[in-house]
Each structure stands twice: as structure tokens, then as C-alpha cells.
Amino acid sequence: MNVELLVYVLLGIMAALALVLLWRLALDSYLKWSEANRRANELLRSVLTGEQYGQLVRQGYLDIKSPRDPGCIYRVPRAHGLVGVIEQGRCKMSLCLQPLESVPDADLVVMHKLMIEADEETYLQTANKLAPIWNGDWDD
Numbered sequence: 001m002n003v004e005l006l007v008y009v010l011l012g013i014m015a016a017l018a019l020v021l022l023w024r025l026a027l028d029s030y031l032k033w034s035e036a037n038r039r040a041n042e043l044l045r046s047v048l049t050g051e052q053y054g055q056l057v058r059q060g061y062l063d064i065k066s067p068r069d070p071g072c073i074y075r076v077p078r079a080h081g082l083v084g085v086i087e088q089g090r091c092k093m094s095l096c097l098q099p100l101e102s103v104p105d106a107d108l109v110v111m112h113k114l115m116i117e118a119d120e121e122t123y124l125q126t127a128n129k130l131a132p133i134w135n136g137d138w139d140d
Contacts (some may be wrong), residue, residue, distance in 0.1 A: 040104035091132035
């Protein structure tokens with residue numbers, strides 16, 4: 001066996017081992033993310049009422065009434081996105097508030113709901129305020 005062939009065989013074995021290692025790391029990451037999503041969805045179901053969960057599934061967003069302003073609703077998307085602030089059926093502004101680390105979408109919905117209901121003023125002070133995502137009337 002010549003040296004050149006031996007080098008190619010060893011490189012092939014090393015490449016195969018690297019691929020197996022990368023595949024294993026990707027699989028572990030996927031399984032951890034799947035478990036995080038499962039737990040986040042369980043938490044979401046426990047935090048929302050049946051009506052709220054139904055709205056989230058059917059319409060893709062959750063309306064949360066403002067604790068301090070009965071004419072104001074926060075429209076929280078099911079997936080990552082801007083939160084709409086709706087007053088008298090019109091979007092007045094959009095809010096952006098994200099955690100520093102990546103979390104499942106269900107955890108984001110829980111985060112917005114709990115922050116708005118527990119301390120709306122801090123929620124508004126923390127969020128980045130943007131022009132409305134929709135200027136027309138919202139179909140409620």
C-alpha cells in the first residue's frame with residue numbers, strides 16, 4: 001500500500017467521523033429544542049383560558065385587554081413578531097420586545113401576557129415603540 005493511498009483512507013475515516021459527530025450534535029440540539037417547545041406549549045395551555053387558546057390557534061394571535069385602559073387591546077402574535085396596540089379598533093402603534101436568548105414561540109406569548117397583566121407600565125417602558133403594523137381597522 002503506498003503512502004498516498006493511506007493518507008486518503010485516513011482522511012476519509014476522519015471525514016466520516018466528523019460527519020457522525022456533527023450529525024449527533026445536530027440531533028441532540030433538535031431533541032432539546034423539541035423538548036423545550038413541548039414544555040413551552042404545556043405552559044401556554046396552563047396560562048391561557050380555553051377561549052384565549054382557541055383564539056390563538058384559530059386567528060394566530062391573542063388579544064390581551066389593557067389592565068389600565070379598557071379601550072386598549074394588545075394583539076400578541078402566536079409566532080415572533082410585533083405586538084399591535086389597538087385602540088377603538090385601530091392599531092395605534094407596534095411594540096417590539098424580545099428576550100436576549102432564543103426561546104420557543106409559546107414562551108414569547110406567555111411572556112407578553114404575564115408582563116402586560118402584571119406590570120403594564122414597565123412593559124410599555126421596556127418595549128421599543130414603532131409605527132403601527134396596520135393602519136386600517138382590525139376585524140375583531
